[in-house]
Amino acid sequence: MTSTVSSLGKDLVGLEGLTAEQIRSILDTAEPFKEISERRIKKVPVLRGKTIVNLFFEPSTRTRVSFEFAEKRLSADTVNISSSGSSVVKGETLVDTARNLEAMNIDMVVMRHGSSGSARFLAERIPSNVINAGDGRHEHPTQALLDLLTIRDHRGEIAGQKVCIVGDVLHSRVARSNIYGLVKLGAEVAVCGPRTLLPRGIEEMGVRVFDRVEAAIEWSDVLNILRLQLERMEGGYVPSLREYNHIWGVSSQRLAAVDRELLILHPGPMNRGVEIDSDVADGPHSVILQQVTNGVAVRMAVLYLLAGGTPDSAEAAKGGKEA
Ligand code: CP
Secondary structure (H helix, E strand, O other): OOOOOEOOEOOEOOOOOOOHHHHHHHHHHHHHHHHHHHOOOOOOOOOOOOEEEEEEOOOOOHHHHHHHHHHHHOOOEEEEEEHHHOHHHHOOOHHHHHHHHHOOOOOEEEEEEOOOOHHHHHHOOOOOEEEEEEEOOOEOHHHHHHHHHHHHHHHOOOOOOEEEEEOOOOOOHHHHHHHHHHHHOOOEEEEEOOHHHOOOOHHHHOOEEEOOHHHHHHHOOEEEEOOOOHHHOOOOOOOOHHHHHHHHOEOHHHHHOOOOOOEEEOOOOOOEOOOEOHHHHOOOOEOHHHHHHHHHHHHHHHHHHHOOOOHHHHHHHHOOOOO
């Protein structure tokens, strides 16, 4: 099967390799797709006849379900595969799994995998379009795109916004993709967390570093708060979760110390009472559930563009034209 090579290229493995214009084109394409999810019948025939495999080798709620909704709302045929239910547990390699799926004439693979670089590895070995749904600590491009769309919805522009990513940056593919996207679109970007949870040399990505969450809050327009990825930690990166919350947790008391309204983002899953307190997560400036809603539109946009659609044709496509 031959793949479509779109204005994004064949695959979406990360935001590092995209231009600002390509990132903007995805966000602009997502705009008209938002409305489809609000219809009574949430379906348009844009990807009719396309077959998409969702290959998830790590747990996921938001990304997996969001991709599946996006695919179904664009009328693609979808198959979901998890590592525990596949022949991977019998020792089959990733490439053999994908090649066997391709032998059944698929068009796209959406993959989440625990190994950094696995999305590119697969993309270079199969002709189907590959979309990275999170690979190890490397990138999670559609999460960053939905974060960008949510910030743009509320602030009009990404450029000039002061965005601080707070928490476990070291293990976070979300942080890396956000930094690439935000810097390319002209935001001022910072990170904040214990030094044990910040990658060495993070400043080289064009970000400033805050050692105190109070100082980060004082500087920021937007906070994107990350959970501690305990499943990727082997040692004691923080003394205890209670102490982490005491020193680094985003609380309403800390936010009340500044007289600006910060936009609060979190990619999920949240650990309430650790990196974020419930009154912040559920508070008036939280856009955490809007991020989830925007995730469907962003993923529709990525699928549509990789299938050969263009930002200019997205509005017409909603009315029935196929990509
Ligand atoms: N944000 C995110 O990737 O969540 P899931 O792990 O639930 O997909």
